[in-house]
Amino acid sequence: MLAVYQKELAIYFRSPIAYFVVAVFLLGTGYFFLYNIFLTGETAMAGTFLSMGILMVTLAPLISMRLLAGEYSAGTAELLLSLPLPPWQIVVGKYLGAVTILLLMLSGTLIDLVPLYLFGTPETTTIFAGYLGFVLLGMACLAVGELFSALTHSQIVAALITAAVLLAFWFVGHLQSFQASRALRGLVGYLSFSFHFADFIQGLVRTEAMVFFLVVSAIALTLTAAFLEWRR
Amino acid sequence: MSAPSAVIILESVSKRYGSATVIDDVSFTVGRGEIVGFLGPNGAGKTTTMRMIAGYTAATSGRVLVAGYDMATDHVEAARHIGYLPERPPLYDALDVAGYLRFVAKVKGVRRAAIAAELERVMAACGLEAVFRREIFKLSKGYRQRLGLAQALLASPDVLLLDEPTAGLDPAQIQEAREVIRAAGRDCAVLLSTHILAEVTLVCRRVAIINHGRLIAMDSPNGLERAVEQTNRVTLEVTAPAEALRERLLAVDGVSGVEIRTAVGDGSRLTAECRVEASGDVESALARAVAGRWELHRLERQQPTLENIFLQYVKAAPGRDGAA
Secondary structure (H helix, E strand, O other): OHHHHHHHHHHHHOOHHHHHHHHHHHHHHHHHHHHHHHHOOOOOOHHHHHHHHHHHHHHHHHHHOHHHHHHHHHOOHHHHOOOOOOHHHHHHHHHHHHHHHHHHHHHHHHHHHHHHHHHOOOOHHHHHHHHHHHHHHHHHHHHHHHHHHHHOOOHHHHHHHHHHHHHHHHHHHHHHHHOOOHHHHHHHHHHOHHHHHHHHHOOOOOHHHHHHHHHHHHHHHHHHHHHHHHHO | OOOOOEEEEEEEEEEEEOOEEEEEEEEEEEEOOOEEEEEOOOOOOHHHHHHHHHOOOOOOEEEEEEOOEEOOOOHHHHHOOEEEEOOOOOOOOOOEHHHHHHHHHHHOOOOHHHHHHHHHHHHHHHOOHHHOOOEHHHOOHHHHHHHHHHHHHOOOOOEEEEEOOOOOOOHHHHHHHHHHHHHHHOOOEEEEEOOOHHHHHHHOOEEEEEEOOEEEEEEOHHHHHHHHHOEEEEEEEEEOOHHHHHHHHHOOOOEEEEEEEEOOOOOOEEEEEEEEEOOOOHHHHHHHHHHOOOEEEEEEEEOOOHHHHHHHHHHHOOOOOOOO
16 A cells, blocks of 8 residues: 555656646635735634635545546556555555645645734634644545546546535535525535534534544545445 | 466356456466467457456456466455556556556565565566666657566566567567566466467467457467368469369369469469368379369468468357357
8 A cells, every 4th residue: 555655646746737736726825815814914814724625625626536547547557456456555545645745735835824923823723723624624525536536537527527526515505595494404514515614714623524524535435445346 | 177287267257248248158277387378359358358367357257266366356365476467558657667667566565675676687577777767658669568568577476467568569679578478488377468470379388269258269379270270271373264173173082162263463364272181182183183174373282370270260250149
């Protein structure tokens, strides 16, 4: 699994897409940060985090799309799936590679904290919760992305389907206002990525929200591994 | 059922995709120290069979055993004993040659301390030293093919599955690749799929011919030649009236059929192809039958080349939907 992880990282570092995604993310985050901090004068990251979440949902598919679809289209799946590796090791090794890119991307935003601490007194715990929420959200997005990347040979199709599904999960909470039944309102609220993410932004580290993102990741990864085994 | 040294064993293996049967009840074995050529027209099921042995895809029914492991249940364990070069070399363009080989070596369980030596060994065998540090996307087709072969040789597998390993190589490289395969074949079981029939004669001890997903023959190249020699062909070029020639030739002892057509470039000359029994000296009888009456330009017995044998088998085998 370690070998798969290292290979995955090596390929990410040599692919223009990864640099593009990181650059767009950091540019976007920088803009939102400037807007939220200097125009509104708040020394909090909440607004920036919310925008980062939406950016994540749209950019994660570009990181995850090549995970397996790229292997199919390059013909390397034939090697990878006939090496002495159980499917779950392939899936997790690749996933950790993508999560590492996410963490690197996120570490680039730490520079925003410098002016925040220089010119104000932000709440460290809230910022920490926001970062934790962002990592969990990103992990769930990448796991869902890997699942759809396993289902198709085309990276573009994988990215588009992933983006559609992730955006649906992001906005599904807004359906609450249209639901008469309490149970349905609860359900769409529970499925909403943005609702759970909002908890973290406000500084609330709730077990329910943490478990939600981890369970979504686990389900997506398990389905991916099961699919790889099944397609044999 | 199989020799004790058999490392690849297929027992009544079938592969179906929906209602389409791609591989139909195929059984054969390959022993250690044996190179078996795998022949068949495009779409016959060679690649699918290779993939089932490699563990990339699973058989729908029947059993595939590699190095004693059942591919249905132990494919990860079995994979440690397999080196596989698919039809399209499975290369990561973004990596460099050394990085790629190191990745495969690690996954195949080569010890960290032994990786450098193992890389050197396969790179020397496949002539890759000059491109050690080069990124794979910059490699020529020949180098890509050789790199594919090199990764298959890593960790000295017991089973080597090579799907057209010499495709894209120049004649000198083909020679080298054959040497590598021959050397590998001394210690492991090699299944070699190819379109180059001469390669099979040069490298393989046995040949398996597959068509429409069925194994239609498996023997040594000589054995296959003997099998088709039963109905050999003798070709004559004669200036004669067609019908009279046909009657005359059919009257000769040992001739079972005659096919007559106009020789290329000359309207008066006819080419007669006689199906004859392999034993006996039919040529001289045929010569006597023709020579006194008409002008005989050429008479030759066609040696059964592997091409002919292959074509004969493939033509004779019934199609999946044919009743023959």
